[in-house]
Structures are given as C-alpha cells and as structure tokens.
Amino acid sequence: MTLNTVDALVQLSFRIQRLLGDVGAGHDMSIVQMRLLGILRDRTVGMLELGQYLGLDKSSMTGLVTRAEKRGLVARAPSPHDGRAVLVSLTPLGQRLTEAGTAEVGRRIDALIAGLTAEERAAITDLAARIVHS
Template structure:
C-alpha cells in the first residue's frame, strides 16, 4: 500500500496478506523443486508422525491425493511410511533425515522472508499481530 492508498477492509487486508504469504511459500518451495502442497506436507511433519487420514485432514486432500503426494515425497527420500502401532491397516508418515534437513532449511527461509514483511512493525505490533492471527487460526470453521 502506498501513501495514496486508503485503508483496506478487513477482508481485503486478509486476502492480500494471504496472497503475500502464498508468494513466500511458493518461492521457497520452487527453490527446492517442491510444490506448495509438498512444502506444507514437510511443515506438518516437523513435529508429528500422523497417519494418512490425519494428514489428509490437515491438507484438505482425499485419500488418493494423499497417497500420490506421500509417494512422490517418498521417492525423493524425504518421508517414509511405517505401520501404525494402533491400527495394523494404517500407516504413519515421518520425515527421513534428508527430509528433516530440507524442512529445517525451508522453515528458516520462510521465517526469514515472513519476518522481512514485519520488519517495520514495532515489537508490540508484532505481538498483537501474532495474537490476532493465532485467534483467527484457532477460530471454529463452518
């Protein structure tokens, strides 16, 4: 927004911010020959080893799409499947050591790029933004 632009509505501000964040994710993913959905998969696996159904819920994908996504990541050596200890028919998905290394690198790059978007904010404004964004992320959905 330039000095001549008027204030945005809440909807416009959030949509335009989401576009900027998506550009950050797309650029980071592209630099590592990943799609945005592959980058999201790696990000989800940073701190958990979910089953395929749970992964599908996180990513909004059906079973066949999840199978293809995980298979492609597995072929690249980024993830591995293992039997679920709770259900013999289910599998869990986890990062491999190379997948963990790539995920850490991409996470640092996304963190750096998003931090650059907020460099002009005061610490109090950053804290407020984080609080508001967290509230929106955890809000019930339709």
C-alpha cells in the first residue's frame, strides 16, 4: 500500500509512540515519564521549562515530577538564580534507568529500520532532523 506524506508520517509516529510505550511499560513508566527522563538525561531544567517541553500545565508538571521523585528518579533543588524557581535533575537511579531505556529504544529503532540501506538511514535521519528543527 502506498501512503501519502501525511499518512506516512502519522503512521510512523504511531509506530514510534507504540515502541516508546512498550519500552516504558517494561520499566513501569508512561510515555510522558519517558519523555521527562529523556529531557533530563543531559541537563538540569526548571519546572516551567519542563512544562513547556512536555506541553503540560503547572499542576500536571508538579504531579509528574512528584511521582518521579517518589520513585527516586529525579530530585528537585532551588534555583540559585531565582528563589521562586525549582530545578529538576536525574538522580543516579534515574540516570541508570534513562541510559537503559535509551539503549533499548535505540535497539528497537535499529530493528525497525534494519531493512534500509545506509544511504536511506542517512536520508531519513537528515529529513527527520530538518522537520524537527523547522
């Protein structure tokens, strides 16, 4: 079956979301929790900025971070630059889980695109990056 651009991108998005959901479920995490850890994997971020990345309002963001904090995955600290702001970072346990999840997602995506040539992989990477950064 030939798909048009919209259908192809939407169907690809569904496949990736299902893949992320499966990996998250294996670690008792939702896709949003996986996204939270992914954002924090290489940085410390303020609650407001996290909410913007994830498209969540303040109360939803607070609940998400509180649940992750109770699991020992993230820690909150006051911002040294703004007494009202709170910064969120991964704990060592959160870092290990993030690394394991990232590796598993990578293996599954590699399997998903295994039938592509090296040139096709390079092209899809370039095109996806251009779309993401547009």
